[in-house]
Amino acid sequence: MLTPAPSPTLPFDVRPLSPLMAAEVVGLDLRRPLDDATRDAVYDAFLRYQVLCFRDQALSKEEQIAATEQFGVLERHMPKNRGAEIALLHVVSNLGPDGKPSGRIGSQSWHSDKSFRPLPSLATFLHAVSMPPDGGDTCFANMYAAYEALPAMDKAALEGLRVIHSWATSRTHKDGYVVSEEEKRDAPPMSHPLVRTHPETGRKCLFLGGHASHLDGVPFGEGRATVVRLEEYATEPRFVYRHKWRQGDLLMWDNRCLIHRADQNFDAARFPRVLHRTCLRGNAPA
Secondary structure: OOOOOOOOOOOOEEEEOOOOOOEEEEOOOOOOOOOHHHHHHHHHHHHHHOEEEEOOOOOOHHHHHHHHHOOOOEOOOOHHHOOOOOOOOEEEEOEOOOOOEOOOOOOOOOEOOOOOOOOOEEEEEEEEEEOOOOOOOEEEEEHHHHHHOOOHHHHHHHOOOEEEEOHHHHHHOOOOOOOOHHHHHHOOOEEEEOEEEOOOOOOEEEOOOOOEEEEOOOOHHHHHHHHHHHHHHHOOHHHEEEEOOOOOOEEEEEOOOEEEEEOOOOOOOOOOOEEEEEEEEOOOOO
16 A cells, blocks of 8 residues: 655645555646755655656646656657657647547557667656546556566566567557558667566566567567567556546656556547647666
């Protein structure tokens, strides 16, 4: 059971949102720069809870970028996700070219952001700009908890295994999406450990998600089956936190030990769902 972290002298409160992970941060306006002590305390809470929800934020795109940069180096997005206005901010939207709800949302498969990069994302910041009155949740699966719940024999069998993470493979599984040559050059397949050690907490976790294609050095069918089986296990309800958005929420989550997905549990042809996403560059998994 997670308990609130004491913060007697800090200008915000941290309140757990579930026994597994996630906490809300109340009392901060991220339009204003954080002093060193406040920033460090927020980051400590981020490591403790893996998902932070900053309530009641009203950030412009530029303000979100500035708030994100206080915690690390911004990561570029894929060519198809780079906005015309600001390349380092991705608009996540169900709106069509006519500006009306299109009927579906993306990112409904479990994934860790940019796990196909040599330096996968450290953290993602996602700001709720326009949300349906209910639904449109984001779900998180805790890869610490999934790994730690494995029997010792299974943990031993996974040590040393590596997984090919591939943007192209994950995209070809999506409704006939055709991967461009530019995208293939921008994101070639990458090999990462199946079990990684978090560089700041020292805890081990599974490193999976939709970009994880198959085991490295194993026949494709066998290696693919292992990855799929592990993802199904790691996303069982006991390892999952479901975030029910409020207008103005800004989520910050740890891609190194979580995978996530969007849930189209609302009428996506009637209501807009628009969020702004920024990502921090991480380190090479080990």
